[in-house]
Amino acid sequence: MTTESLYDAELAVALTAIRAAAKISRAVLDSSNKGALLKADLTPVTVADYAVQAVLTDTLHSAFPLDGLVGEESSGDLHSNPALVDHVLSLIKECDDGSAKQAPSTPESLCSLIDLCSASTPTGPDSGRAWIFDPIDGTATFLRGEQYAINVALLIDGQQILSAVACPLLSPTVTPTAPLTNTTLSRTGCILTAIRGHGTFLHPLLPTSSSPPPILLPRHCDAVPLSSLRSVTSYNTLPSGLDPLHAQITRSLGAAFPDNDLLGWIPRWTALALGQANMTVWIYRSRTRHAKIWDHAGAMLLFEEVGGMVTDVDGRPIDLSRGRLLEGNFGFVAAPRGVHHLVLRAVRETLRKEGRGDLLG
Template sequence: MDSPYRRELEVAIRVVEQAARLSQAVLPDTDKGAVEKDNHLGPVTIGDFAIQALLTASLHAAFPDDVFVGEEDASALRTDPVLCDRVWQTLQKTVGTASLPDIVLPTSPADMCDTIDHCQNAPGPGRVWVFDPIDGTKTFLRREMYAINVALIVDGQQTVAVVACPLLSPDAVMEAGVITNDSIDPTGRGSLLFAVKGHGAYVRSLSETQATARRLPPAVATTPLHPVTCFFLQESALDDVHRAVAEELGVAFPGSDLLGWVPRWASLAMGRANTTVWVYRRRDRHAKIWDHAGAMLLFEEVGGVVTDVDGRAIDLLAGRILTGNFGFVAAPAEAHPAVLKAVHNVLRAQGRTDLLGAN
């Protein structure tokens, strides 16, 4: 792919490939060192910590003037020397001192913690890298679908996206049926998806070269639409609203049922679903930037439209938490107005006008 961001894309792909290998090395472990986050937002594993350290050290070495935003912080490692050593040893065993292009590791366990904490920034103007080292940590713990998400945002605009789905077949784009948490690639190849704004989205296996990448076809507004969601696993959302929207649109529900947001965006880009709706229980609940930035670009580059429930574009300058938006509505361009209207109709019918913004 020839674009002004060719260097950024090449480096990010090489680093994400190595991160995917690291995740695959940790995946079979029964004990992945999972600890609950202080903010009660789910578990974090040695894989999450090690991958964020790898992503940050490598991309910071290549682009030292850029800002870095990541999901994890090193507080648990600083208070648990045994866990810290496990993360450090994981980096050494899976990446080590091998001479690999663009791959850089922290120099010590202390430097590793500092590197992870280098991502505790808020996004703003300029060049900002955003990392989700493992999206779908709960499913990763079960050896089910998960993803690694890397995005470059420039002045609030998604510009480069690289996503690894180590358990998802790259041939899914040519297959029928839904993708679920336990849709495991029987060949073990896994998928790498990438995009540069204005230059399309592509997929290949993690083991292949860039020359084998296939451009993803345009999103099509089929009748009926094919939704992707997460059903009955997230307390933050309104399953009854999502089901009613599907009924209003005359589509199957839940369709593709995936816990992680990044695999959901990947399934939309690959055409195994073509619409998603997410309505939080309260207007003061908001998404996190690392679950969406970059991964959304994959769908947009095949012709998808992504807005919030109010029909507004997603504001990636709002901060680590996307406080400028409420929920998500995504569909092919020609179908998006009908999906958005169905969401509004259901909220009014269910007496939830408190969840509708001023339109």
């Protein structure tokens, strides 16, 4: 970072942790055995998810032992799968270069680390400091060798303070004229970070002595006309969303659809921060559906620090103080601050026009 901040020490630890995590994910990516299985909710999980969560937990907890931890995975499937436990422990040992603490060496210590961040708290408005992370966002695409991300965020009293996102297969140099998709790949990779009020920075994924210093990204969303909107979405892959409505809203604003098309939410927030896109709309099929905190916490800050604004479909700020699910919000509307109200109006008018007033709060 080129601007001093009260949270530079936290950022340094987050970068150490996320680079160790990226190294683990790449080792699994290059392996023929990814240790994949289905969780109870029928979503996939791999040996990388467990190993990365253990290393992130260990590194952050060792540096900040009083901070809370919230992560996606729990150790339930590990207890009944000794072979998977051995695979995770071997992977952590294989990738340990001494840069992160990476202490788990027994099944018991591994499961304890995983479960340190599997509780539903602490993210309340008076909860103090909590680290939120998603070890592999986009596990389905990860299994195919496509775009995925690793997310680390620091919340204080439920407010985003720090973000570190690693995209091990995303080029640090975007090509705005070409859509970014799950199969737009680069082994160069990159990391994006933000500290509230200090901008969003682009870092090399695995720096060397000749690597350039972090680059402060321009505030490309400060003055964007409605005619210059570009969307990022996840098209025809997630049953939770309403693709026809997303398409209708986006096209009503004069933007192409689907344009940039990425499965994981963290890669989508990253595309918005990089300027590859500047708008996304997501409407769930039911008001009972809520987003998961690790898919959005911190990564939204990357977009806000380049001039973006994020609310839900009802125009409310995203509330990260409810625990593991964003139960105070429904869907997402993200756009440059100056035109966000127009995008939000298009969302709500389309829902009324299409007879989906049941989705309006």
